[in-house]
Amino acid sequence: MSAIKYKAVVCLLLELDRPLSDLYWTNISSTDFPFGVVVEHTNCFDDEKYNGKKVIYFSKYLNTDQELYHFSEEHLLNSFLPYITKINPKFETSWIRDIKAFRDEYAQPIMKTNYLNILPDFQTPIKNLYLGTIAQIYPEDRGLNYSVRLGNRIANHIIYD
Known part of the structure; x- marks a missing residue:
């Protein structure tokens, strides 16, 4: 198992009081963004299952020695906010009801030749x-x-x- 190398992941999960967008999954190809995907989970499911809450996560694959991997929830949010407003310029922090950050050191195996x-x-x-x-x-x-x-x-x- 030690021969397999992995990418880590950091996820910022936001509970909002309204949708960020009308999309379920958005890949971000710009290396300027601190996250690579936005998944607005509740755009795929009935509101009644979530009591009207909107659940969105922002995710980034990276190495554990990268600074972003060690950011607190608040620091992650502050780093992500300018880019969240690029996705929806009307977004305001007052929409946020809850925030959680998750990390996994072994999120994605790196599958090399052979x-x-x-x-x-x-x-x-x-x-x-x-x-x-x-x-x-x-x-x-x-x-x-x-x-x-x-x-x-x-x-x-x-x-x-």
Whole structure:
């Protein structure tokens, strides 16, 4: 497992009292922005499930030694605000009801040439201990459906082998 390198992620989650936009997913290709994607989760689901709250997250893949990875929630928000207003110039901080920041050091495996040679098997040297991680869904990209498929594969192995 140590042969696999990962990108970390930092996510800023905002609960707003109104939508930021009418879009669900927005990729940001500008390297000037401190985030690479905006996902307005509640644009895909009925308001009644969220009691009218609007849930939006801003995400950035990076290395753990980058300064942004260590920012507090408030510092992240202050860094992101000028760019959030580029997405919606009418946005005001008074719309914010709650804020949370999340980080994961192992968010995305870096799949280099010959990745299959270092791909870990789901069987471990420890009897009855199996491994199922995002690093093992190669050649597919991240996706819940691929995680479920991997889980089914491991479960079938346990049941039938």
